[in-house]
Amino acid sequence: MSFLIKCIDCGHLAPYYPTSTTCPKCNSQWREAEYDYEIVGKTLLPRLQSRPFDLWRYRELLPIRNPNTSLSLGEGGTPLIRAVNLGMMLGCPNIYIKDERQGPTASFKDRQAAVTIAALKEAGITEMVAASTGNVAISYSAYASRAGMKLWAFVTSLVPAMKMREIALYGSQVIKITGSYDQCKQVAAEFANQRHLYQDMGARTITSIEAMKTIAFEIAEQLTTLQGAGENTPWQTPDWYVQAISGGMGPIGIYKGFREMQTMGWIDRIPAFAPIQADGCAPMVTSWKQGLEKAEVVTSPKTRIETLATGDPGRSYQFLRQYVNNTNGAFESVSDEDAFRAMHVLAKMEGISAEPAAAVAFAGLFKLIRAGVIKPSDTVVVNCTGHTMPAEAGVLGENWARDVKLMTSEETPQEGLLSALRQVAPERFPKIAIVEDAAEARRLIRRILQSQGSFTILEAGNGREGLALIERELPDLVILDLMMPEMDGFTVIEELRSKQETATIPVIVATAKELTPDEKDRLNGQIQSLMQKGDFLNDEFLEEVKSLIK
Numbered sequence: 001m002s003f004l005i006k007c008i009d010c011g012h013l014a015p016y017y018p019t020s021t022t023c024p025k026c027n028s029q030w031r032e033a034e035y036d037y038e039i040v041g042k043t044l045l046p047r048l049q050s051r052p053f054d055l056w057r058y059r060e061l062l063p064i065r066n067p068n069t070s071l072s073l074g075e076g077g078t079p080l081i082r083a084v085n086l087g088m089m090l091g092c093p094n095i096y097i098k099d100e101r102q103g104p105t106a107s108f109k110d111r112q113a114a115v116t117i118a119a120l121k122e123a124g125i126t127e128m129v130a131a132s133t134g135n136v137a138i139s140y141s142a143y144a145s146r147a148g149m150k151l152w153a154f155v156t157s158l159v160p161a162m163k164m165r166e167i168a169l170y171g172s173q174v175i176k177i178t179g180s181y182d183q184c185k186q187v188a189a190e191f192a193n194q195r196h197l198y199q200d201m202g203a204r205t206i207t208s209i210e211a212m213k214t215i216a217f218e219i220a221e222q223l224t225t226l227q228g229a230g231e232n233t234p235w236q237t238p239d240w241y242v243q244a245i246s247g248g249m250g251p252i253g254i255y256k257g258f259r260e261m262q263t264m265g266w267i268d269r270i271p272a273f274a275p276i277q278a279d280g281c282a283p284m285v286t287s288w289k290q291g292l293e294k295a296e297v298v299t300s301p302k303t304r305i306e307t308l309a310t311g312d313p314g315r316s317y318q319f320l321r322q323y324v325n326n327t328n329g330a331f332e333s334v335s336d337e338d339a340f341r342a343m344h345v346l347a348k349m350e351g352i353s354a355e356p357a358a359a360v361a362f363a364g365l366f367k368l369i370r371a372g373v374i375k376p377s378d379t380v381v382v383n384c385t386g387h388t389m390p391a392e393a394g395v396l397g398e399n400w401a402r403d404v405k406l407m408t409s410e411e412t413p414q415e416g417l418l419s420a421l422r423q424v425a426p427e428r429f430p431k432i433a434i435v436e437d438a439a440e441a442r443r444l445i446r447r448i449l450q451s452q453g454s455f456t457i458l459e460a461g462n463g464r465e466g467l468a469l470i471e472r473e474l475p476d477l478v479i480l481d482l483m484m485p486e487m488d489g490f491t492v493i494e495e496l497r498s499k500q501e502t503a504t505i506p507v508i509v510a511t512a513k514e515l516t517p518d519e520k521d522r523l524n525g526q527i528q529s530l531m532q533k534g535d536f537l538n539d540e541f542l543e544e545v546k547s548l549i550k
């Protein structure tokens with residue numbers, strides 16, 4: 001693979017050695033790999049067809065001279081999953097999840113570790129130092145063990161114990177630093193300097209940026225398979241790329257990937273970037289919102305999401321600020337609680353269990369859609385950066401499991417089983433009737449309700465059937481659409497209110513329609529609540545449901 005390292009500050013070109021970390025001319029630590037885009041742009045696409053779907057399929061654009069397959073753990077090639085339920089809930093149908101949990105150690109840091117360790121192995125390096133909030137050290141440890149390298153892993157004491165033990169299990173030396181992540185990085189750097197050991201430099205590590213950019217290549221390639229080619233280009237680009245960030249290495253690399261594809265004519269534009277931070281440690285977001293050119297440092301981060309605790313982003317902020325502004329993107333931050341809630345939504349609606357740091361991206365997505373920054377017609381890719389293994393205590397709250405104790409000595413086995421099952425669930429659950437003509441919307445509302453508690457859900461596909469169902473079953477709550485064939489929702493309400501047995505059954509109207517003042521008058525006093533479709537994620541809806549069925 002022919003490539004050179006170009007200094008971002010003075011433009012000097014030099015060959016690549018992993019251990020030479022500064023520009024030989026001006027000493028800048030900010031450099032990037034440059035390839036012969038003219039040639040690669042023409043020759044790589046046809047070659048891809050016969051290559052496996054992993055990170056190494058783009059090897060002509062990676063800074064490794066001879067990719068060593070014996071180190072591979074199957075990095076890259078993660079699926080791009082359409083989030084149909086989230087899309088319906090948010091009224092934004094084209095949301096895709098880049099599922100980086102499916103990397104070998106379950107976070108997107110596997111790409112960084114795979115490429116960096118390959119480069120270090122190629123250069124004969126056998127020992128290295130990394131500061132980490134957990135996932136980087138886990139990934140490096142896995143690949144270092146395959147490469148026969150020793151890793152000194154500096155982690156802050158707030159990293160979950162499970163993650164620390166995993167690092168140790170791979171054979172790395174864990175060094176716990178009681179202090180902030182930024183301090184932890186300083187201690188690690190000092191240790192590496194004293195011992196002359198190779199150290200990971202975050203976003204200044206050429207191999208890390210190059211590894212991350214493969215996410216952009218995969219997104220464009222996968223979106224092309226799902227949606228077809230671009231208008232005048234072989235590959236397709238989303239409108240948005242959303243990611244939770246700490247130091248911002250991911251989006252810096254991913255932006256470079258999109259830029260390279262644009263240079264090679266594979267795509268014609270770069271998506272809008274939306275980097276998301278946790279409120280308690282959001283130096284880039286607050287600085288961007290104030291229009292600052294340099295980030296104001298957060299010295300003591302106040303988030304429980306340790307993975308995202310970079311308080312001093314340094315120059316990475318300047319790059320990201322430029323990328324966000326160039327692409328009409330947006331920085332945004334969310335609270336820890338928003339992230340935990342998003343974690344539940346993602347798991348319960350899409351079957352994806354993400355770690356709190358990854359959920360920050362989804363909470364950011366919800367916020368940007370609600371604010372109208374991301375439009376309903378936009379195609380959005382959200383990076384699901386890491387898996388929650390295990391779910392941290394505190395995320396679920398109390399009562400998340402039900403205990404069943406089988407067999408006391410006086411009972412026959414049969415009686416014991418029945419009484420145990422009665423403990424699991426009462427015989428009668430609150431009944432909720434969903435009257436809605438769109439089957440997809442019925443399914444979505446059912447799923448939202450099921451994820452919130454135990455209900456008996458009854459469904460009807462038009463007003464007339466709905467009315468008959470309600471009169472027969474006398475549910476505890478009705479969720480009603482307005483525009484339906486046979487009999488519209490307004491008539492259903494009038495009929496219900498005119499009969500004694502159904503007069504007091506609470507009704508929530510869920511509608512996609514903007515109501516006229518006249519229609520609002522007709523509903524006034526007749527229903528308990530009015531919900532716009534696309535706004536079911538709203539806590540109000542769930543609170544409303546809970547308060548209405550007591």
Ligand SMILES: *Cc1c(COP(=O)(O)O)cnc(C)c1O
Binds near residue numbers: 248
């Ligand atoms: C490292 C990490 C991030 C933040 O990534 P950066 O691009 O380096 O800011 C987000 N989520 C998870 C799960 C991570 O491990």
Ligand SMILES: [Zn+2]
Binds near residue numbers: 025026027
């Ligand atoms: Zn230079």
